[in-house]
Amino acid sequence: EAQVTQNPRYLITVTGKKLTVTCSQNMNHEYMSWYRQDPGLGLRQIYYSMNVEVTDKGDVPEGYKVSRKEKRNFPLILESPSPNQTSLYFCASSLMSGGPLSGANVLTFGAGSRLTVL
């Protein structure tokens, strides 16, 4: 089944304890992205990647890191989590068949990772 898989789905951690949220897709998609979703603010993009070893900042990158060493994986790293990073996180991918700036590229989302930082 074609899908985007995120882990963990739920995590409670403490301030300053490094954590990684993994994201993997089995559709050979070139484009991958991370979003956070907060009440009243909607989905905001954290980082995205057009291809292996190519990453770029989205709207809210502060406090996050990403890497794209393989096409299928795009982990989100919180080096020193803080309570304001408590949120629902989504990974998404797209085939980018219309080229990198084509609005016709449809996103496939993972099921989400709910993170609480105490």
Added chain:
Amino acid sequence: SQKIEQNSEALNIQEGKTATLTCNYTNYSPAYLQWYRQDPGRGPVFLLLIRENEKEKRKERLKVTFDTTLKQSLFHITASQPADSATYLCADTGRRALTFGSGTRLQVQP
């Protein structure tokens, strides 16, 4: 600044009626708009895409319009059902940093 906005108030309608949700954009003109459905605690799922040179797009009971004069896209669900209850998101996907509206929650009463 460039914005894409949706009515944050929930929309409540009776089963069988047509639901109409609005997506407005300001200070720019997106080349594409996409609509997604999101159920509580789950990731958004793609529904429809419309290009700026298309006035209307349909898929089964769903219809999307794109009015570049009004800077607005409307999303319609005809013959609505309780199973259509969800949050619907519009998205400007014509740029690298894909931008979503905050979503409108639809509640269809039986």
